[in-house]
Amino acid sequence: MDINFSGVTKVFEPDITALYDINLNIEQGEFVYVVGQTGSGKSTLLRLITREILPSMGVVTVGGNNLRKMRRADVPYYRRDVGLVAQDFKLIPSLTVYENIAFVMEAMSVPKKIVAERTKDVINQVGLWRRRAMRPAQLSGGEQQRVAIARALANSPSLFIADEPTGNLDFHTAAEVMKILFAINAAGVTVVMSTHNQSIVNSSRQRVIELENGALIRDEKGGSYSG
Amino acid sequence: MTTLKYILRDMWRLLVHHWVLGLLTLITAGVMLWILGITTLFSLNLENLLSRLESELIVQAYLVKDNTLDIDAIAQKIQSLDYVYAMKIYSPSDSLAKLQEKMGSQSRALEMLGDNPIPYNFEIHVHRAEDVEPLVEELNAMPEVDDVVYAGMVVRRISALSRISSRVALIMFVLSVIITALVVYNTIHISLYSRREEIGIMYLVGATRAYIATPFVLEGTLLSLLGAVIAAAGIMVAYFPGITLIQSNLPFLNSSLLTDRNVILRFCALLAGFGATLGWVCSYLVVARFINSITRPE
Numbered sequence: 001m002d003i004n005f006s007g008v009t010k011v012f013e014p015d016i017t018a019l020y021d022i023n024l025n026i027e028q029g030e031f032v033y034v035v036g037q038t039g040s041g042k043s044t045l046l047r048l049i050t051r052e053i054l055p056s057m058g059v060v061t062v063g064g065n066n067l068r069k070m071r072r073a074d075v076p077y078y079r080r081d082v083g084l085v086a087q088d089f090k091l092i093p094s095l096t097v098y099e100n101i102a103f104v105m106e107a108m109s110v111p112k113k114i115v116a117e118r119t120k121d122v123i124n125q126v127g128l129w130r131r132r133a134m135r136p137a138q139l140s141g142g143e144q145q146r147v148a149i150a151r152a153l154a155n156s157p158s159l160f161i162a163d164e165p166t167g168n169l170d171f172h173t174a175a176e177v178m179k180i181l182f183a184i185n186a187a188g189v190t191v192v193m194s195t196h197n198q199s200i201v202n203s204s205r206q207r208v209i210e211l212e213n214g215a216l217i218r219d220e221k222g223g224s225y226s227g
Numbered sequence: 228m229t230t231l232k233y234i235l236r237d238m239w240r241l242l243v244h245h246w247v248l249g250l251l252t253l254i255t256a257g258v259m260l261w262i263l264g265i266t267t268l269f270s271l272n273l274e275n276l277l278s279r280l281e282s283e284l285i286v287q288a289y290l291v292k293d294n295t296l297d298i299d300a301i302a303q304k305i306q307s308l309d310y311v312y313a314m315k316i317y318s319p320s321d322s323l324a325k326l327q328e329k330m331g332s333q334s335r336a337l338e339m340l341g342d343n344p345i346p347y348n349f350e351i352h353v354h355r356a357e358d359v360e361p362l363v364e365e366l367n368a369m370p371e372v373d374d375v376v377y378a379g380m381v382v383r384r385i386s387a388l389s390r391i392s393s394r395v396a397l398i399m400f401v402l403s404v405i406i407t408a409l410v411v412y413n414t415i416h417i418s419l420y421s422r423r424e425e426i427g428i429m430y431l432v433g434a435t436r437a438y439i440a441t442p443f444v445l446e447g448t449l450l451s452l453l454g455a456v457i458a459a460a461g462i463m464v465a466y467f468p469g470i471t472l473i474q475s476n477l478p479f480l481n482s483s484l485l486t487d488r489n490v491i492l493r494f495c496a497l498l499a500g501f502g503a504t505l506g507w508v509c510s511y512l513v514v515a516r517f518i519n520s521i522t523r524p525e
Contacts, residue, residue, distance in 0.1 A: 012525070052431070053525040072522070073435070080433035090428045094244045107434035109230040151432065 001063040001081065001158040001190050002028045003049060008058035010044050010214075018044040020214045022058070026192065026207075028158075031185045033201050034194040035225045036211035042194035043087070045211065046163050049192065050084055051075055062159065080108060083152030083189075085162040089144045091136040091151075097123065098132040101151045108155070122150040126180060142173035149180055160184050162193040166200060174200065201225040230438070238442035238449070245418060249450060252414040256454025257461070259410050260502045263403035264462045268485065268494070270396030276483035277389045282312075284359060284378070284385070286351040288366045291373040298347055301371050305349055308365055310358035315350040319343045346373065356386035404505070411509040415447045419517045430522045440518050444510045451506020452499065459495035466491060 003026040010019040019041045026032055034042045047053045048060050051067045060067045063081070070078060084090070091100050098119055105115045123129050126146035136144050145165055152160060162181060166174035178200060185191045195201060201208060201224060208223030209216060242249050288305065290296060302316055317325065322345040327334035351366075353359055359377055366375045419426070429439045467488075474481055485491065 050431070051524060075522075076430065076433045076435045076438075079431065084431060090431060092425045092428055094240070094425065103429070103434070104432045106233045107429070107432070107438050109233070111229055112232075155433065 002026060003159070003190070003192070004059075004061040005045075005048075006059045006061070008048065008055045008060055010041075010048065010053065011056040017214050019048075019055075019211075022216050024209060024216060024219060026190060028190055029185070029188050031182070031191045031204075031206040032193070033206055033208045033223075033225070034192060034211065035196060035201060035208055037196060037227075039213075040211040041214040042196075042211055043163055044214075046161050046192065046194055049159075049161055050079065050082055076107075080104070080155050081158050083155065083157035083160040083184075085145070085148045085152050085160075085165045087164040087167055089136065089148045091144060091147055093136055096133050096135055097128060097139070097147050097150075100136070100147060101154050104151055104154050118154060122153045125153065126150045127176075141168040142170070142177075145169060145173075145177060146180075149177065153184065158189060160189050160191045162191065164194055164196075166195060166197055171199075178204070196225075196227065198225050198227050234438070234441045234445070238445045241422075241442055241446050242449075245421065248414070248418045248421065249446070252411065252418065252447070252450045253454050253457070255410045255414055256407070256451045256502065256506065257457040259403070259407040260451075260455045260458035260498060261461045263400075263407055264458055264495070264498045265465070266399045266403050267396075268462070268466060268491075270392070270399060272484055273392050274396065275485065276480065277385065277392055278355075279483045280385050281354070281356045281389065282352065284353060284356055284381070286353065286359060286362055286366070287348055287376040288351060288372050289348045289374045289376070290346045290371050292346045293371075296347070296371060301347075301369075302349070304369070305351065305366070308362060310353050310362040310365075311351055312354045313352040317348050317350065319345045319347060322348060356389055359386070408505055408509050411447065411451055411506055412513050415443070415510050416513045416517065418446075419443060419514065423517075423521055426518060426521055430518075436518050436522060440514045443514045444507065447510025447514070448503055448507040451509070452503035454506075455499040455502020458502065459498050462495055462498070463491065 005022045008022040102119045205222045210218035
C-alpha cells in the first residue's frame with residue numbers, strides 16, 4: 001500500500017501546529033523510519049495515516065484513497081488493511097492475549113475455526129503462546145508490545161504502522177521486535193515506524209524521514225540518525 | 228450467523244466483565260419500572276372509581292302537566308340528545324308508587340294531596356359528569372320540560388375531580404416514563420463511558436460501529452427487560468395484597484377496583500414489553516451518540 005502526503009498541515013486547537021506542509025511519497029513494500037525529537041510530529045504523521053485525525057490542510061492518500069473523502073462507514077474496512085502498533089499498545093484490558101488478537105478477525109465475521117488457526121499462528125510468531133490466557137495487565141511491556149504486533153499481523157495487512165514500538169523495551173526485546181518488523185516487510189508489507197532510537201535506525205540503514213517542529217527536514221534512503 | 232454469535236458472545240462478555248454496572252442498571256430499571264407500573268395501576272383504579280361515580284349520576288326531567296303530550300315523541304327527542312347514555316320513563320302512577328315505596332309508613336301523607344301531582348318524568352343517565360350540565364341546558368330549553376332536577380354541586384365536583392385525576396395520571400405517567408428513560412440512558416452512558424477506551428481500540432483495529440454498538444444495545448435492552456420482569460413480579464407480589472387490604476377496609480370500593488388476575492397479568496406483560504422497548508430505544512440513542520462522538524476524527 002503506497003502513501004502520499006501532499007502539502008499536509010495539521011493544527012490542533014487552539015493554535016498548535018503539529019505538522020507543517022509535509023510532502024512525501026512512500027512506495028508499496030518500503031520500510032521507513034520516521035525520526036525526530038519528542039513533539040516533532042511523528043505520532044501526528046502516523047495518526048493521519050490511520051485516519052485517527054484529519055489534516056487541517058492538504059491531502060493524505062493511502063492505497064489510492066483520499067482519507068479526508070473516505071466515508072465514515074468505510075473507515076473500519078480501510079483499517080483492517082492497516083496493522084497498527086501504538087506506543088501505548090492499545091490492548092483491550094478486559095480481554096486475554098488470545099481474545100485481543102482474535103477480536104480483529106471476529107469483527108470481520110471470520111469463521112471461528114479460521115480465527116483459531118490464525119490466532120495461534122500469529123501468537124506463535126511473537127512467541128507468546130504460553131501467555132495466551134493472560135490479560136494485558138499481567139504481561140510485561142515487551143510482551144504487551146508483542147501482543148500488539150501479533151494483533152496487527154492477524155489480518156495480514158498491506159500496511160504496518162508502528163509508533164515507537166521499541167520505546168519501552170530493553171535492547172534485547174527491542175531487537176526481537178525489530179526482527180519481526182523486518183520479517184513483515186520482507187513479505188512485501190509497507191512498514192512505517194516512528195522512533196528516536198539511534199541504534200535501531202543506524203543498524204539497519206532504511207529510508208529515514210526526519211521531522212523537526214512539525215516540518216520535514218530530511219528524507220534520505222539508507223539514512224542514519226544522530227538524534 | 229457467525230457475526231451474531233460473536234455479537235452475543237461480546238454481549239455476554241460485557242455483562243460478565245462489568246457485572247457491577249450491569250447490576251446497577253438492572254436494579255435501577257427494575258425500581259423505576261415498578262414505580263411506573265404501580266403509578267399506572269393506581270391511576271387506572273382511580274379512573275375506574277370516578278367513572279363508576281359518573282355512571283351513577285342521574286338527571287331527572289319532569290314534563291309539564293298536559294294530557295295531550297305525545298310521550299313517545301318526547302322520549303325519542305330526549306333519547307336523541309348527544310349526552311344521553313340511558314333513559315327510563317316513569318308515568319305519574321309509576322312515580323307515585325315509587326315515592327310511596329320510598330316513604331314507607333309515611334306514605335299516607337301522599338293521600339292528602341288528592342290527585343297525583345307528579346307528571347311524566349325521565350330518569351336520564353350520562354357517560355361522564357361533564358355531560359350533565361350541557362344536557363340540563365338542552366332539557367331546560369325544551370318547552371315540554373317543566374323542571375330538571377340533578378345534584379349540581381356533586382356533578383361539578385366529580386367533573387372537576389375527573390378532569391384533575393386524568394391530568395394528574397397523565398403527568399405521573401409521562402414523568403415516570405421520562406425518569407425511567409433518563410435513568411436507563413444515564414446508567415448505560417456511565418457503562419459506555421467506563422469502556423470508552425475499549426470502544427476506541429475496537430474502532431481503531433477495524434470493527435464497524437454497528438459491530439461495536441450492537442452488544443451494548445443488546446445489553447441495555449436485556450437489562451431493561453430483566454428489570455421490567457422483576458418490576459412485573461414485584462407488582463404481582465405487592466398489588467393483590469394491597470387490593471385485598473383496601474377491599475377489607477373500604478368495601479364500598481369493591482366494584483371499582485381492578486382485581487382480575489388476567490388483566491393484571493396482561494398489564495405486567497405489557498410493562499415488560501414496554502421496559503424492553505424503552506431500554507432498546509435509550510440504549511440505541513446513547514450508544515449511537517457515544518460511538519459517533521468517540522469515532523469522529525479530530
